[in-house]
Amino acid sequence: MRVGLFVTCLVDLMRPRIGFAVLQLLESSGYEVVVPESQTCCGQPGYNSGDTSAIKTLAMKFMREFEGCDYIVVPSGSCAGMIKVHYPECLKADPQLAEKMQAISERTFELTDFLLNVAKLKVLPGDFKGTITYHDSCSGLRELGVQRQPRELLAKMPDIQLIEMQESTTCCGFGGTFSVKYGEISTRMADNKCRHAEETGADAIVAGDLGCLLNIEGRLRRRGNLHTKVFHIAEILAGEDKK
Structure with missing residues (x-):
């Protein structure tokens, strides 16, 4: 089975070890992984700013790059x-394209959803020892229903204790262009998220979206917290947290 890995802009540019962690997890599940070199941004910032014409172009490009894959996996909700x-919404004016995109979208999965429900991964290579608290990113939770999946995967790791923070499902304040347009509100939301995470006393904050993690970690450090670690869940599951 061929799995296409959509790396995402932030992973590629800011923390590529997440991409390598995802690759390790998928290959350890027995899949042939392909990473189209021509892949670019999914277009969400443009979509959030109303540039739907560019999204149509990116959606068709995505189809060409990944249509030969049995599954597409994305380490970002x-x-x-x-x-x-x-993508299907943006192409609905062309029924033929919309139908093709819908078929591809149904083969597309957020990472933890794929590992739990498709790959049914039993053994995880990671060996993190300690306490963590989990932040539920907005899009993964509200658009895709990703909440139990990361927790069930983490529960398979015997040396991890999950301590739930207050308001784990509340936005961290990043929201793509939201943090740029509404900086003061975003900062207050990030402060709240950091405070709730710190109150758990957990060794690390874990999430499935690097945008959230960059926002949370940046605010933690500005608040003077230099000890709480911040990881993408792929790093924890694959054992990339030590690199």
Whole structure:
């Protein structure tokens, strides 16, 4: 089975080890993984700003790059939500293209959803020891229903204790262009998220979206917290947290 890995912009540019962690997890599940070199942004920032014409171009490009894959896996709820939910919407004026995109979107999965429900991964290579708290990113939760999946995967790791933070499902304030347009509101939301995470006393904050993690970690450090670690769940599951 061929799995296409949509790396995402932030992973590629800011923390590529997440991409390698995802690759390790997929290959350990027995899949042939392909990573189209021509892949680019999913277009969510443009979509959020009303540029739907550019999204149509990106959606058709995505189809060409990944149509030969049995599955497409995305280590980001926001990018996966863009592909699964909004690409078909943007192409609905052309029924033939919309139908083709819908078929591809149905083969597209957020990482933890794929690992739990499709790959049915039993053994995880990671060996993290300690306490973590989990932040539920908005798009993954509200557009794709991703909430129990990461927790069930983490429960398979015997040396991890999950401590739920207050308001784990509340936005961290990033929201793509939201944090740029409404900086003061975003900062207050990030402060709230950091405070709730710190109150758990957990060793690390974990999430499935790098945008959220960059926002949370940046605010943690500005608040003077230099000890709480921040990881993408792929890093924890694959054992990339030590690199």
